[in-house]
Amino acid sequence: MMQLAVRPAPLLNVDNLVVEYGLGNKIVHAVSGVSLEVVRGETLGLVGESGCGKSTLGRAVLQLRRPKSGRVMFDGEDLTAMEGEALRRMRRRVQLIFQDPIASLNPRRRIGDIVAEPLIIAGIKDAAERKRRVHEVLSAVGLDPDLVANRLPHEFSGGQCQRICIARSLVLNPEFIVCDEPVSALDVSIRAQILNLLEEMKARFGLTLLFIAHDLAVVKAVSDRVAVMYLGRLCEVGPSEQLFAQPAHPYTALLLQAIPVPDPDVRPAESVAAGEPPSPIAPPSGCRFRTRCPRADQRCSAEIPELRQVAPGQFAACHHPLG
Amino acid sequence: MSAPLLAIEDVAVELPTPRGNLRAVDHVDLSLQAGRTLGIVGESGCGKTMLSRAVLQLLPKKAKLTGRVMFDGQDLVRLAPESLRRLRGRDLAVVFQDPMTSLNPVLTIGTQLMETIQEHLELDAPAAKARSIELLAAVGIPAPEQRLVQYPHQCSGGMRQRIAIAIALSCEPKLLIADEPTTALDVTIQAQILDLLAREQRRRHMAMIIITHDLGVVAGRADEVAVMYAGRVVERAPTQALFKRMHMPYTEALLAAIPKLDAAPHTPLPAISGRPPDPTRPLKGCSFAPRCNYAGRHCHAAKPVLTSAEMPDHVYACFHPIRMTEGMEA
Numbered sequence: 203m204m205q206l207a208v209r210p211a212p213l214l215n216v217d218n219l220v221v222e223y224g225l226g227n228k229i230v231h232a233v234s235g236v237s238l239e240v241v242r243g244e245t246l247g248l249v250g251e252s253g254c255g256k257s258t259l260g261r262a263v264l265q266l267r268r269p270k271s272g273r274v275m276f277d278g279e280d281l282t283a284m285e286g287e288a289l290r291r292m293r294r295r296v297q298l299i300f301q302d303p304i305a306s307l308n309p310r311r312r313i314g315d316i317v318a319e320p321l322i323i324a325g326i327k328d329a330a331e332r333k334r335r336v337h338e339v340l341s342a343v344g345l346d347p348d349l350v351a352n353r354l355p356h357e358f359s360g361g362q363c364q365r366i367c368i369a370r371s372l373v374l375n376p377e378f379i380v381c382d383e384p385v386s387a388l389d390v391s392i393r394a395q396i397l398n399l400l401e402e403m404k405a406r407f408g409l410t411l412l413f414i415a416h417d418l419a420v421v422k423a424v425s426d427r428v429a430v431m432y433l434g435r436l437c438e439v440g441p442s443e444q445l446f447a448q449p450a451h452p453y454t455a456l457l458l459q460a461i462p463v464p465d466p467d468v469r470p471a472e473s474v475a476a477g478e479p480p481s482p483i484a485p486p487s488g489c490r491f492r493t494r495c496p497r498a499d500q501r502c503s504a505e506i507p508e509l510r511q512v513a514p515g516q517f518a519a520c521h522h523p524l525g
Numbered sequence: 526m527s528a529p530l531l532a533i534e535d536v537a538v539e540l541p542t543p544r545g546n547l548r549a550v551d552h553v554d555l556s557l558q559a560g561r562t563l564g565i566v567g568e569s570g571c572g573k574t575m576l577s578r579a580v581l582q583l584l585p586k587k588a589k590l591t592g593r594v595m596f597d598g599q600d601l602v603r604l605a606p607e608s609l610r611r612l613r614g615r616d617l618a619v620v621f622q623d624p625m626t627s628l629n630p631v632l633t634i635g636t637q638l639m640e641t642i643q644e645h646l647e648l649d650a651p652a653a654k655a656r657s658i659e660l661l662a663a664v665g666i667p668a669p670e671q672r673l674v675q676y677p678h679q680c681s682g683g684m685r686q687r688i689a690i691a692i693a694l695s696c697e698p699k700l701l702i703a704d705e706p707t708t709a710l711d712v713t714i715q716a717q718i719l720d721l722l723a724r725e726q727r728r729r730h731m732a733m734i735i736i737t738h739d740l741g742v743v744a745g746r747a748d749e750v751a752v753m754y755a756g757r758v759v760e761r762a763p764t765q766a767l768f769k770r771m772h773m774p775y776t777e778a779l780l781a782a783i784p785k786l787d788a789a790p791h792t793p794l795p796a797i798s799g800r801p802p803d804p805t806r807p808l809k810g811c812s813f814a815p816r817c818n819y820a821g822r823h824c825h826a827a828k829p830v831l832t833s834a835e836m837p838d839h840v841y842a843c844f845h846p847i848r849m850t851e852g853m854e855a
């Protein structure tokens with residue numbers, strides 16, 4: 203008997219989001235009609251190659267870049283319609299962690315002040331309370347507050363700077379964090395430390411995460427569900443295990459095939475679909491993946507494929523899904 | 526076995542820094558036969574690039590190099606600059622992580638290719654041009670003739686790396702050193718470039734050194750792998766042996782810390798605690814000791830040297846090697 207997955211009401215609901223950039227007299231179609239939802243306590247992974255619009259989507263969710271159209275509902279409220287004080291209040295509940303931890307810390311400010319900054323912006327005037335919170339989150343991310351609070355960012359390694367960034371993102375007790383490639387700049391051994399830390403923080407503080415990365419194995423390690431993006435659109439979304447075991451979209455399959463596996467018995471597949479992604483300034487008509495897809499036919503250039511359910515909880519935007 | 530094409534003998538590189546002398550490469554021995562691929566893996570700062578630059582004799586001016594680099598019968602360290610220049614680009618070629626390191630932004634792709642070809646081979650202009658087109662086609666550039674008149678900035682990152690590879694291959698080198706050739710590229714492009722390198726290597730019977738921090742990149746593509754840590758080679762073995770029966774705890778820890786595609790979501794990763802030592806403050810004992818699960822007292826007091834156990838071509842530097850055959854453990 204097929205089990206009907208009953209999902210609770212989503213904490214985040216992104217509906218038909220469109221984000222564009224002007225570039226001279228041209229338009230970059232960075233995000234073109236993306237819909238997704240994240241339920242409370244879940245980690246949704248977002249993968250795709252460079253320039254496919256992951257960061258743009260993440261920033262548009264937080265309203266750091268206003269979308270051209272579409273809606274972002276957070277806990278039942280429409281962020282896209284919010285402004286001024288209401289938006290600022292809402293921003294305390296959603297945070298962002300960046301890829302480059304060193305660049306995202308002000309080099310002239312002490313660690314204690316960097317981590318306390320969101321508290322000041324949020325109007326918490328009690329200095330003792332701020333200090334207590336800063337100590338709490340620094341300890342939580344595995345740093346000794348007494349040793350680090352008075353030091354400057356350049357005295358720390360990349361991994362330690364990412365810990366500091368995570369502490370800063372936690373200090374306001376947010377419910378939702380967009381992690382934009384938080385481990386891409388880190389070495390293998392440090393990467394594992396930070397991924398474990400994020401998982402720990404998620405459990406401890408009851409967080410919900412949108413986890414952006416281009417490394418599928420990294421994404422799988424932390425995500426309940428994964429969304430695959432290509433040139434501004436979602437190709438496929440589904441439970442991590444399901445999506446990796448039985449990808450339905452040809453692009454997901456291509457990505458999986460291209461990953462170098464640290465096992466000499468796994469022979470690398472001879473040249474996966476040749477070619478490179480086209481420009482988001484003039485994306486292909488119909489399915490945007492069609493210029494590299496081995497299954498493409500006439501219908502693929504004429505008709506935009508909609509996300510359709512291919513297995514319980516798994517959706518693919520393809521006219522000729524695999525399997 | 527015949528004499529190796531390349532033999533790196535006791536090579537050390539020191540760099541003066543405001544914090545003191547930095548030992549970037551700490552007495553490394555490696556060798557490579559013609560037509561074979563050696564993978565060098567290790568984390569950021571472990572000395573991979575400095576080692577390859579020592580081979581190429583392209584170290585920073587202030588660097589102090591000791592040891593010998595025997596290439597095709599001559600010691601590159603002691604070779605006259607003029608002979609070195611002739612060797613580089615002809616018998617000894619290199620591809621860097623950032624293709625713009627080897628491409629000139631103000632020259633067309635055709636000019637750069639033809640210049641390299643004509644500098645090292647005796648070909649007239651039409652022949653050099655024909656060869657350029659042939660090379661661009663070989664590295665998978667569509668419409669190569671039209672590309673000749675374009676500039677590097679008119680190409681994508683993946684295209685530029687293909688062009689850099691075409692230039693590196695143009696004079697049929699005996700050895701190609703590829704220093705993180707795909708780290709800056711997307712995974713689908715990365716697979717294409719790695720395939721391209723492997724194909725051209727087989728076709729030309731060229732030796733290759735692939736430098737990377739990704740064990741996945743060398744697993745399917747190198748004959749032999751050397752693992753570096755804090756300036757030293759800490760384990761070296763034929764690829765199969767290294768992955769199946771690694772003896773050095775750092776190799777094991779590095780492999781374990783990689784997220785695996787077949788692991789279930791939310792499986793905690795066996796992370797390596799701490800981080801590599803400060804290269805200006807070398808440790809007395811094993812450089813991995815502060816992070817090693819197997820470390821004993823002796824490990825902090827003395828440096829393990831490379832030794833072999835079952836197989837002469839599998840060496841490791843460790844006092845308490847793991848996965849040894851029964852009864853062989855020291």
Ligand SMILES: Nc1ncnc2c1ncn2[C@@H]1O[C@H](COP(=O)(O)OP(=O)(O)OP(=O)(O)O)[C@@H](O)[C@H]1O
Nearest residue numbers: 223225230232251252253254255256257258259482
């Ligand atoms: N401020 C901007 N102005 C113009 N174009 C932009 C701007 N920011 C991003 N873009 C373009 O929008 C597209 C999506 O960019 P985005 O940074 O969202 O991609 P991404 O998936 O995060 O890539 P990466 O993996 O490289 O971080 C790209 O083509 C990019 O060049």
Ligand SMILES: Nc1ncnc2c1ncn2[C@@H]1O[C@H](COP(=O)(O)OP(=O)(O)OP(=O)(O)O)[C@@H](O)[C@H]1O
Nearest residue numbers: 540549568569570571572573574575576585738804
């Ligand atoms: N020009 C330089 N002057 C001083 N020190 C340097 C210089 N270049 C590199 N180093 C140092 O030498 C050591 C070895 O660096 P190297 O670039 O060889 O590492 P790597 O293994 O190639 O790292 P990555 O993976 O980041 O490329 C590091 O400690 C580095 O900080």
Ligand code: SF4
Nearest residue numbers: 489492495502520521
């Ligand atoms: S819709 Fe067509 S082109 Fe797009 S992924 Fe499916 S088969 Fe390929």
Ligand code: SF4
Nearest residue numbers: 811814817824843844
């Ligand atoms: S020598 Fe000692 S510290 Fe070094 S890797 Fe071996 S067991 Fe660990």
Ligand SMILES: [Mg+2]
Nearest residue numbers: 256257258382
């Ligand atoms: Mg991005």
Ligand SMILES: [Mg+2]
Nearest residue numbers: 573574575704
């Ligand atoms: Mg390097």
